[in-house]
Amino acid sequence: MLKTYALLCCLLIATNFYSQTDEEVLKKIYYNTLTNGKSYEWLNYLSNQIGSRLSGSLGAERAVDFTKEELDKLGLDQVWLQPVMVPKWVRGAKEYAYIETKPGKTNIVNICALGGSVATPSLGIKAHIVEVKTFEELEALGKANIEGKIVFFNRPMQADLIQTHEAYGGCVNQRYQGAVQAAKYGAIGVIVRSMNLRLDDLPHTGSMTYDDLPVEKRIPSAAISTNDAEILSTMLQLDKNIKLYFKQNCQQLKDVQSYNVIGEITGSQYPKEYMLVGGHLDSWDLGDGSHDDGAGVVQSMEVLRLFKECGIKPKRSIRVVLFMNEENGLRGAKKYAEEAKQKNENHIVALESDAGGFTPRGFSFECSDANFNQVLSWQHLFKPYLIHYFEKGGSGSDVGPLKTDKNVVAGLRPDSQRYFDHHHASNDTFDAVNKRELELGAGTMTALMYLFDKYGIK
Amino acid sequence: MLKTYALLCCLLIATNFYSQTDEEVLKKIYYNTLTNGKSYEWLNYLSNQIGSRLSGSLGAERAVDFTKEELDKLGLDQVWLQPVMVPKWVRGAKEYAYIETKPGKTNIVNICALGGSVATPSLGIKAHIVEVKTFEELEALGKANIEGKIVFFNRPMQADLIQTHEAYGGCVNQRYQGAVQAAKYGAIGVIVRSMNLRLDDLPHTGSMTYDDLPVEKRIPSAAISTNDAEILSTMLQLDKNIKLYFKQNCQQLKDVQSYNVIGEITGSQYPKEYMLVGGHLDSWDLGDGSHDDGAGVVQSMEVLRLFKECGIKPKRSIRVVLFMNEENGLRGAKKYAEEAKQKNENHIVALESDAGGFTPRGFSFECSDANFNQVLSWQHLFKPYLIHYFEKGGSGSDVGPLKTDKNVVAGLRPDSQRYFDHHHASNDTFDAVNKRELELGAGTMTALMYLFDKYGIK
The missing domain is CATH 3.50.30.30 (Glucose Oxidase; domain 1)
Structure with missing residues (x-):
């Protein structure tokens, strides 16, 4: 009897979730990240406890360990490291x-x-x-x-x-x-x-x-x-x-071993359809890489945390991929795309955040007209969050290699006015990132992923 | 003969200007403010040479003098001070x-x-x-x-x-x-x-x-x-x-004499129809009031400078009003509205910038549906400048008193995420304002004023 009751409760909860409107789910996502988000805390650690993360550096190594540990804590279905050899260039004095x-x-x-x-x-x-x-x-x-x-x-x-x-x-x-x-x-x-x-x-x-x-x-x-x-x-x-x-x-040393960090929630209905969110874990060495691309890293991690936290059980598999070596080689992205191809993994959508942790304005999409039109049909859902920009255009260096003629690759488009004030310079630091702006970006990415999970691609 | 030739030239230039499309004029406005704008330089002076400008303070007095002088240099048709008594509260030790x-x-x-x-x-x-x-x-x-x-x-x-x-x-x-x-x-x-x-x-x-x-x-x-x-x-x-x-x-002293600072380009066809742009010249005393509301002050001044600089000769009169005492009394706004009423001045539109010098997102309008629909018909012109927000809603404290049942009052709506990090605090300082974001706001205000001048209100 107790068992039946428990089962009934579970069913009710599940039914309740699926009966939520898209408006309600988006509200929950934004509410959660703005009041109880983890992205800013993660970025604080990445920026202030680890610091810059040039490929092959100790910082990059520590960032791999830290983000893997944090993903482990989220209770995802799988978390793993994907080995990749990366160039090692050092600035010297x-x-x-x-x-x-x-x-x-x-x-x-x-x-x-x-x-x-x-x-x-x-x-x-x-x-x-x-x-x-x-x-x-x-x-x-x-x-x-x-x-x-x-x-x-x-x-x-x-x-x-x-x-x-x-x-x-x-x-x-x-x-x-x-x-x-x-x-x-x-x-x-x-x-x-x-x-x-x-x-x-x-x-x-x-x-x-x-x-x-x-x-x-x-x-x-x-x-x-x-x-x-x-x-x-x-x-x-x-x-x-x-x-x-x-x-x-400065000098170029020998290539060294490094890793992409990957976490996954496996889809309940279409586990072989992958949705990817990502940023790059490496940074230049002058600042601490908070905007480029610590922000994208922690926002992508937050997407999966929000799926768990908001009780969104995806039908499709969703992966966070923290790419290594975007800045000077793109080795992580190439490696990931290569293995995905070998394994015949069907990435229906891949979204990168690599344009700074500023107020999100929308997305830029590489996809067919049919898929773009579907995205445009979701635009009204984003209006309460002041997300207006939905355009065709470039996506992101790390997700570019995953483009096929069927899928959707996209880039988060935050406000860009201040980005190049900090880009690759010693003032790309944690204090230049606003907590709310960062969190709104994470919420916006999560909302898009929720919709792709629910409606698939065309 | 020479005279005829000169006249012909003038006519050609004039015809040429009026034959420009709205798209072309907006492009010119944004180009000018982003490459040759004065707003940031003015704000630097206001913030770093004058500093905080609480009503009745020396800073407020100096700000009146400075902005009047700068408006005088623009070659407007009229620049004047409008006397107003303001409260004087001092913080003390x-x-x-x-x-x-x-x-x-x-x-x-x-x-x-x-x-x-x-x-x-x-x-x-x-x-x-x-x-x-x-x-x-x-x-x-x-x-x-x-x-x-x-x-x-x-x-x-x-x-x-x-x-x-x-x-x-x-x-x-x-x-x-x-x-x-x-x-x-x-x-x-x-x-x-x-x-x-x-x-x-x-x-x-x-x-x-x-x-x-x-x-x-x-x-x-x-x-x-x-x-x-x-x-x-x-x-x-x-x-x-x-x-x-x-x-x-702290203590409240006796009211002291102060001023609204006003500049005008008189309209060529409908000089009795006034379009107003403004911000408030006073600020709290803890920071230097760069966002609140130094930004609105210099952006409003820039609107008239851009009209001159871009060769826009308005049909209607356009005024910049730098209001005194928004923060603790609204005396300047009340005075301005009172005199406008006495003189039976027809303010067809009044736009305030008083929400910080952040990336502009659009405007909030208090007006009839007919006027709002006209504004919406202009929305596509702003899209290249990433201005998407056109909503009904509050305008601004200083322009509120000018509202009638026929006219349009509006507020510039910049990105608001960081505003309250600085609002009324010691970190409301010049370094927290980004030059491009400030300039984009000025350009956006100018574009709207250009359109109201050309098309009037409904």
């Missing part, structure tokens, strides 16, 4: 640079090596500077004007673009390809204006490539702050003969 | 408070007097504490439990409300009416939990009233930080016999 106007007369410059760059010779390099804004300008100047000099890429981010990642997209080739391009014409080093819309003193790092340039032709590559870029440019207009000195002793 | 657990054993509490409060006796007051969350609880406790004690209002802002000003609305009666209510039952002082959604150490001031309470019955009233409210509440649960000591020597 703090970089040093100055502008020399006359022998002995110098102005200090705020500088940092770009990720993947080679070191300068141990005494540093000092040379005349050639300022350019584009690769075309560089080509026009040619070897005669560039050989033996330091090339200074100084194309600013375009302030009139409302979406700041578009402004980033319009500039970042200077940072990523600058060394390869300048080396063609015999430059001995490259400095680039930081990818930052503000004028301030912080240099912003980020990845760069040498493509297939032989080791002996690789030239050191660094970023200077936007204020210093302005000053240097002005000084060059007054006197072409000034020189720049810089010194860095 | 920094307040001091502690919790006494045993004689001689004390915990310091972060406290600030509420604006308009009387001082404590010069040696301060020390008494047992009664914690309540509502006026109903207070009533239920009655004189027997309250007389001779300090009432502690501790109802937190509701974290699950997405619009933070709704959470504020649900709490602020504790601050505004707390003293009157507690005095009824013989309390000797009132402390209130700061109106802040974060847990931190900063007390937030704000206005309070004594209604018609005779002077001798007025009790001192102060705010404590949210962290201290949590601590005090916990300590009270452990021991009802602890006491609170606090001391403040």
